[in-house]
Amino acid sequence: MSAVPPLAEIDGLVIGPVAGGPTIVDGVCLRIASGQVVAMMGRSGSGKSTTALTLLGHVRPGLVRRAGAVRVARCDPFTPAGAAAVRGRHVAYLPQDAAATLNPVRRLASQLNEAIALVGRRTGSRGGTTMAQLLETVWLPADGEFLRRYPHQISGGQAQRVAFAIALAADPDLLVLDEPTAGLDPVLARGVRDLINALTGHRATLLISHDPDLVRAVSDELIVLEAGRPAVTGDPDRVLAAPPPRAAPGTIAVPSDPVLAVRRLGARHGHRAALAEVDFAVPAGGCIAVVGPSGAGKSTLARCLVGLRPYDGAVRLDGALLPAATRRRSPDQRRDLQLVAQDSAGALNPRETVGHALLRPLRQLCGLDPKTARAAADELLDRVHLPAGVAARRPGALSGGERQRVNLARALACRPRVLICDEVTSALDVQTAGTVLALLAELRRDLGLAVVLITHDLAAVAGWTDQVVVLDAGRVVESGPTPVVLGSPRHEITRTLIEAAEGR
Incomplete structure (x- = not known):
C-alpha cells in the first residue's frame, strides 16, 4: 500500500478549545490510499470523530485547529476552495448518529432524490432507477410504500442504511464511516461488513468503530487513540490480539412480582x-x-x-x-x-447545555430547589463516569458515547x-x-x-x-x-x- 500515493493525509493534527486548555486531538498522523481501509479505535471521547471531521475541513463549535496539515485529493479542505472541491464530491461522511442527519419532515424519496440531484444525476425515471440501485446496495426496499415514509416511521437500522445510501449517491473517492454498524443486529452488521469490503476496492476509507470483529474483517491498518494521542498503530490482528478485559456482571437477586x-x-x-x-x-x-x-x-x-x-x-x-x-x-x-x-x-x-438538560427533570419532575438540583446533576454525571465540567458543554461538543451517557444520566434523574x-x-x-x-x-x-x-x-x-x-x-x-x-x-x-x- 505504501507505494500508492495517499488520497487523504493528516500530519501532526492538534485540536483544542478556542479558549485554551487541554487538547482534544494531539499529534495525529494518518495516510489513506485508494483501495485502503484505515480503522481508528479508542474510548469514547478520545478524539476519533473530531479527527475524522477534519477530512471535510470541519471542527466542532468551540474547538480550533491549532496545528497540523490536512489534504484530500491534493486539496486543503480548510480553505473555501478546497472545501467546495472535496465536500459532496471527493468525500462522503456517514456520521455516528445517522438517523439525526435525515430531515424529519421530508419523506425518504424526497431526501434520496435531493442527494442524487446534488451530484448532477437526473431525478426523473432514470433517477428512480438510480434510487432503487442505491437502496438495493444497502439492502432496503425501493417500493413506493417504503419511500413514502418519514424517518420516524422506519427503524434506527433502516435510517442508518438510508443515510448510507445518501452518502454513496456521489460515488465518492473517500468514505468516512463513523460507527457504521452501531445499532445494527448481527446479521445486518455482517451485511455492512460485506458492503464495506465491496465498496472499498477503489475507494479510500476511514473507519471509526468500537467493533473489533468489523475492524479485523475490513481494515488494512489500525490506529488506536488514547486521550487524543495515537497510542498504537499497526496491523489490526496484532493490535487487537489482547483486547481489554470485560467486567463480570455479578449476581443479582430478582424478585418474582x-x-x-x-x-x-x-x-x-x-x-x-x-x-x-x-x-x-x-x-x-x-x-x-x-x-x-x-x-x-x-x-x-x-x-x-x-x-x-x-x-x-x-x-x-x-x-x-x-x-x-x-x-x-x-x-x-x-x-x-x-x-x-x-x-x-x-x-x-x-x-442547551448538558447541565440544563439534567436540571429540567430534577426541577420539574422531582421538585428540587435550584441548589439541590445542581448538586444532584453533578452526582448524575459522576454516576455515568463523566466529569462535572461536561455540564457546561453542549451536545455538539461531545462524542457519541458521551452524549449517550448524558441521556442515561437524564433518565436516571428521578430514580x-x-x-x-x-x-x-x-x-x-x-x-x-x-x-x-x-x-x-x-x-x-x-x-x-x-x-x-x-x-x-x-x-x-x-x-x-x-x-x-x-x-x-x-x-x-x-x-x-x-x-x-x-x-x-x-x-x-x-x-x-x-x-x-x-x-x-
Whole structure:
C-alpha cells in the first residue's frame, strides 16, 4: 500500500478549545490510499470523530485547529476552495448518529432524490432507477410504500442504511464511516461488513468503530487513540490480539412480582402491523433483553412503552394500567418509566447545555430547589463516569458515547422504577459499554430498577440479562430465560442472529 500515493493525509493534527486548555486531538498522523481501509479505535471521547471531521475541513463549535496539515485529493479542505472541491464530491461522511442527519419532515424519496440531484444525476425515471440501485446496495426496499415514509416511521437500522445510501449517491473517492454498524443486529452488521469490503476496492476509507470483529474483517491498518494521542498503530490482528478485559456482571437477586407487565401489545404503521400480540413481564431488579433484526419493531416497542405512540393492548406498572398516551399519565407514572433513546444526538437539544438538560427533570419532575438540583446533576454525571465540567458543554461538543451517557444520566434523574434502554451501548467502546452495563447492574441491585434492554449485542444479552424476547416482523417468535434461548434456540431467526454474532 505504501507505494500508492495517499488520497487523504493528516500530519501532526492538534485540536483544542478556542479558549485554551487541554487538547482534544494531539499529534495525529494518518495516510489513506485508494483501495485502503484505515480503522481508528479508542474510548469514547478520545478524539476519533473530531479527527475524522477534519477530512471535510470541519471542527466542532468551540474547538480550533491549532496545528497540523490536512489534504484530500491534493486539496486543503480548510480553505473555501478546497472545501467546495472535496465536500459532496471527493468525500462522503456517514456520521455516528445517522438517523439525526435525515430531515424529519421530508419523506425518504424526497431526501434520496435531493442527494442524487446534488451530484448532477437526473431525478426523473432514470433517477428512480438510480434510487432503487442505491437502496438495493444497502439492502432496503425501493417500493413506493417504503419511500413514502418519514424517518420516524422506519427503524434506527433502516435510517442508518438510508443515510448510507445518501452518502454513496456521489460515488465518492473517500468514505468516512463513523460507527457504521452501531445499532445494527448481527446479521445486518455482517451485511455492512460485506458492503464495506465491496465498496472499498477503489475507494479510500476511514473507519471509526468500537467493533473489533468489523475492524479485523475490513481494515488494512489500525490506529488506536488514547486521550487524543495515537497510542498504537499497526496491523489490526496484532493490535487487537489482547483486547481489554470485560467486567463480570455479578449476581443479582430478582424478585418474582412484575413491576412492568405487557399484554397483547400491538401497533401499526399505517395499514401495516408494526407490533402484534407482544407479551412479557419484568420484575423489580430484573433485566429483559429485546432482540431481533433491524425493522423487527424493537424501537417501536420502546416508544409504545413510554407513551410516545399509540398502541393496543395493556401496559401495567405495579399492576396499574397505564394510559397509552404520555400526556394522560400521572407525574409519578412518567417519573417511574423512563427511556434512553437510540438516537443520542436527536434526544438532546443542541442549543442547551448538558447541565440544563439534567436540571429540567430534577426541577420539574422531582421538585428540587435550584441548589439541590445542581448538586444532584453533578452526582448524575459522576454516576455515568463523566466529569462535572461536561455540564457546561453542549451536545455538539461531545462524542457519541458521551452524549449517550448524558441521556442515561437524564433518565436516571428521578430514580425511575423501569428504564427502557434502546441500544444504550451501541455507540460505546467495549470498555465504556461494560462500565454502563455494570452501572445498570448496580442500579438493579441497589434500587430494584427494572431494565428493558433493547440491543443487538448478544454478548451483553448473555452476560447481563435474565430473560430474552426475540422479535421478528413485530411478533414474539421466541422468549425465555437467557441461557435457554441463547444456548438452545428454537426459532430460525434466533439461530441466525447467534450465528452472525459468532461470525459463522
